[in-house]
Amino acid sequence: MPDVDVALEGRLAEDTALLIEAVREAGALALSLFRTDVRNWIKGKSSPVSEADLAVNDLLARRLRSATPNYGWLSEESADDPARLARPRVWIVDPIDGTRSYLAGQEDWSVSVGLVEGDAPLLGAVFAPVTGELFFAARGEGARRNDAPIRAAAGARLDPGRIVGPKPLVQRLGEALEPGPLHPRIGSLALKICRAAEGRLDAAFAGGHSHDWDLAAADLIVHEAGGTMTSLSGEAVVYNRPEVKHEPLVAAGRERHARIVAHFRRSPPV
Template sequence: MPETDPNLDDLALLEDAARQAGDIALSFFGGDPRTWFKDNKSPVSEADMAVDGYLAEVLRTARPDYGWLSEEAVDDKERLACPRTFIVDPIDGTRAFLAGGDEWTVALAVVDHGRPVAGVVYCPVRRELFSAVATRGARLNGEKITVSGHGSVEGARLSGPHSIVANDDILSAGFERMPNVRSLAYRIALVAAGRVEVAAARSGPSDWDLAAADLLVQEAGGRLTDLDGNGVTYNKASTRHPGLIAAPQRLVRPVCDIISAAVGQ
């Protein structure tokens, strides 16, 4: 019998869960869901909580031995003792979701010993399912994707927050400024698909914003790093990360140097 790959099994589980979660979110989309603010002043809605509840039930039932880390759930530190952990953002880009934007996503990953091995970023409005499995490449709606072949900072398309993309020192390096994408997971997924060369994030993103999209970029031929060029490790006690960039391999070092010199970590 052929050897089974647990990562492929996990990806199939994530893909189905993401599609169903997207349908739940869409049932609230444009309907003025009840909304409140968390302690960090970020919004959360009844849609986020409905999606989170669905994902917790489906994924944790399917893999009861996996740890669990979700943006919308109390952090259970028992995950730190689990070799494998689900890292979940029920709706990444809640502000976009509430404003009627189309770039919000469901971001799901399985992390094994600190690195993602299966990941999905699903954009329900655009019906785009980005998926990846470690060592097996990245795909968009089943078709293989790769990062851009653009070879220099000059003309490289840069998406990120205003403090980065409107910085004169950064723009003077020759980047082409692109609109910001309010789902960080989707912003990074666009790098994996070759639609932009560089995605940037200010200091402060969390595991759930990054893990699935990190694997997409890696499997598409790029990297997600901090501004010193170091990769990201997940499922640690602290889920927060410094400023980051995602880019094709050849652009990582020059982009890190330019952004670090302009805005620091």
């Protein structure tokens, strides 16, 4: 883990203000292009990307990187620079998390930006521009939505109507899962985790294709809201590694999270 420069400790207030301002500005730009005829295409095997993703990424890069030239940068829409691995702090960015929903004109997308120190999130902001919800957390200071404190739902009950994630993964809860329909899909993984952080969902699963940029901001938010997010076997999520892809994860309040992890330890997914 890179050493954290003592001089950085005094930057937390500046970085917080910078992050919130930049995320709001990025959200406004994304919203101005929302439900317009933006050019889009497929990258890799099946991941959609659009002119809006790139425009928002460029805005965030200008705002954040120019103000913090000594920080690293990792974004879904930027070429990866291995120099980030030696930086004490790294911006981890998903310009539009939930691009499929964005292109379909649906509301469930977000702008997600985390600031990682060493290998763990220090600041996290997830902004849902359509609904005007800004989720924010700073390490050790709690989590909030639009300045109101939020808390993950207490209890251990596994109600499928309050759990979101890939259907096969949720169904692996088997007999522990109460009868009932599954919750509708949420396009943005970061927003899905934030819904668990604020107690509107009991749990949120991530499949085995999530990356640092999907997770870093929301991870801190759910932890600061009294919940936790780990692998299905209970291992903490580590950021800013050479490999930024993660195995399946679950986020929930602590009691419910412990029950889910205990279940998957007994019956791991194949």
